[in-house]
Amino acid sequence: MVPSLLRDPARALIAVGNRTGGELVRLNLGSFRPYLVTHPRHVQHVLRERADNYERAGDGLFWRPVKRLFGEGILGEGQIWSASRKMLQPMFTAKRVEALVDGMAEAIRQAVDELDEPSRHGRTVDIGVEQTRIVCRAIMKVLFGDKISVPDAMRVVDAQDVIATAVIPRIVVPFAPLSLPMPGDRPFRRAKKTVDDVLLPIVRASKATADEGDDVISTLWQARTEDGRQLSEQQVRNDTVAMFAATTETTINVLTWLWPHLDERPDVAERLYDEIAQVVGDGPVRREHLNRLPYTRMVLDELLRLYPIGWIIPRRAVADDVIDGVPIEAGATMVASPLITQRMAAFWDRPDEFDPDRFTPERIRGRHRYAHFPFGGGPHQCLGMYLFYLEAQLILATMLTRYRFRLRRSGVPGLRLAAALRPRTRVELTLTSAAGAA
Numbered sequence: 001m002v003p004s005l006l007r008d009p010a011r012a013l014i015a016v017g018n019r020t021g022g023e024l025v026r027l028n029l030g031s032f033r034p035y036l037v038t039h040p041r042h043v044q045h046v047l048r049e050r051a052d053n054y055e056r057a058g059d060g061l062f063w064r065p066v067k068r069l070f071g072e073g074i075l076g077e078g079q080i081w082s083a084s085r086k087m088l089q090p091m092f093t094a095k096r097v098e099a100l101v102d103g104m105a106e107a108i109r110q111a112v113d114e115l116d117e118p119s120r121h122g123r124t125v126d127i128g129v130e131q132t133r134i135v136c137r138a139i140m141k142v143l144f145g146d147k148i149s150v151p152d153a154m155r156v157v158d159a160q161d162v163i164a165t166a167v168i169p170r171i172v173v174p175f176a177p178l179s180l181p182m183p184g185d186r187p188f189r190r191a192k193k194t195v196d197d198v199l200l201p202i203v204r205a206s207k208a209t210a211d212e213g214d215d216v217i218s219t220l221w222q223a224r225t226e227d228g229r230q231l232s233e234q235q236v237r238n239d240t241v242a243m244f245a246a247t248t249e250t251t252i253n254v255l256t257w258l259w260p261h262l263d264e265r266p267d268v269a270e271r272l273y274d275e276i277a278q279v280v281g282d283g284p285v286r287r288e289h290l291n292r293l294p295y296t297r298m299v300l301d302e303l304l305r306l307y308p309i310g311w312i313i314p315r316r317a318v319a320d321d322v323i324d325g326v327p328i329e330a331g332a333t334m335v336a337s338p339l340i341t342q343r344m345a346a347f348w349d350r351p352d353e354f355d356p357d358r359f360t361p362e363r364i365r366g367r368h369r370y371a372h373f374p375f376g377g378g379p380h381q382c383l384g385m386y387l388f389y390l391e392a393q394l395i396l397a398t399m400l401t402r403y404r405f406r407l408r409r410s411g412v413p414g415l416r417l418a419a420a421l422r423p424r425t426r427v428e429l430t431l432t433s434a435a436g437a438a
């Protein structure tokens with residue numbers, strides 16, 4: 001198993017999952033023997049029902065290398081995590097996020113305007129880069145109060161890209177001590193410095209004016225711990241860096257897969273274009289359009305099934321437990337993976353095929369809640385789920401009311417496992433005006 005893991009880790013993991021048929025199995029990776037949790041019932045047990053017994057261990061699989069960037073905070077566990085969660089959660093309720101839609105729609109429209117120029121000249125664009133620009137413009141405006149300029153934000157996204165890859169050796173060899181130099185360490189340090197060079201001065205400068213803002217950084221400065229203290233600069237920095245990554249990397253990556261799939265499935269593309277044209281007309285996209293775009297949402301759900309960027313959700317058992325007759329000992333590592341479960345033949349028909357019709361309301365009702373869990377579940381469930389759907393619908397609807405596209409190279413890129421799941425190759429395309437493309 002180890003050689004195929006190194007050659008094409010994503011495919012190898014999916015193959016391992018399929019071989020288990022949903023049974024809870026123990027993987028044999030030398031001295032390291034994590035349990036692979038694939039059955040939706042077992043995933044529910046670990047992430048939600050017995051969440052008290054399965055902690056997100058900051059010194060364990062996956063998180064230890066990643067934590068060198070984020071430190072303690074919202075992506076950790078225990079008291080500091082729970083304090084961060086309490087502070088940040090109110091910013092992402094349905095009501096608060098809906099109040100951001102108009103500002104987000106406007107920022108997205110302005111950022112999409114900049115595609116007119118390459119489209120008029122038939123120039124090829126790297127859609128990953130363009131989406132980075134669009135997402136940064138929207139998110140910096142509505143969540144970071146325009147404290148971070150778009151070019152600075154793009155520098156941070158680039159540094160995150162470097163980090164996502166630089167941590168791979170340490171994810172693959174999880175128990176190498178941090179004192180042992182590994183490939184990737186140097187680019188990691190350089191990229192982390194870039195993140196801090198951009199974000200730390202902004203975090204510091206925001207302290208004095210924190211009372212005035214409702215952006216992420218001001219909210220963190222305004223927060224008080226249970227004993228009435230302001231957070232330390234380090235903790236505000238940690239949660240700012242974590243929230244920056246969570247709000248950018250995710251949406252950008254998921255949407256990049258859309259274009260090759262639409263190219264392969266003109267029938268899906270037509271339905272999507274039709275829905276958007278009927279609801280939005282010539283635009284601009286407005287808040288009231290969003291809950292009238294059910295097919296757009298189905299397309300997003302299918303992208304999240306095939307490309308759940310949070311591809312690994314590890315936990316550590318606090319005390320002994322038994323799952324479906326399998327004894328689990330205290331200290332064991334449990335690995336749940338949306339990427340594996342969501343592509344297993346035991347739970348999905350034709351699992352590798354892109355087919356948004358899997359997400360009609362009837363078919364969703366017929367499935368286990370944890371057959372599709374791109375946002376995790378239980379107490380650590382993603383804070384940004386609602387935001388993701390609204391933002392992604394706005395971006396798709398805005399782009400597709402204005403443009404049609406042609407891929408430079410057809411074919412769906414392979415999967416690359418990094419700290420997040422990404423396409424192996426860039427997606428390049430040319431855009432043409434949608435006017436007259438009936």
Ligand code: HEM
Nearest residue numbers: 085246247250254309310374375376380381382383384388
């Ligand atoms: C495609 C979009 C996204 C996906 C697939 C995704 C996925 C996930 C997953 C799987 C987790 C659970 C981690 C665990 O249980 O250990 C998570 C947690 C989290 N996500 Fe997302 N995420 C996305 C977008 C966002 C956005 C836009 C935000 C912005 C607010 C966000 C903020 C967070 C935060 C703060 C956590 C940690 C929650 C906690 O542990 O209390 N995510 N995300």
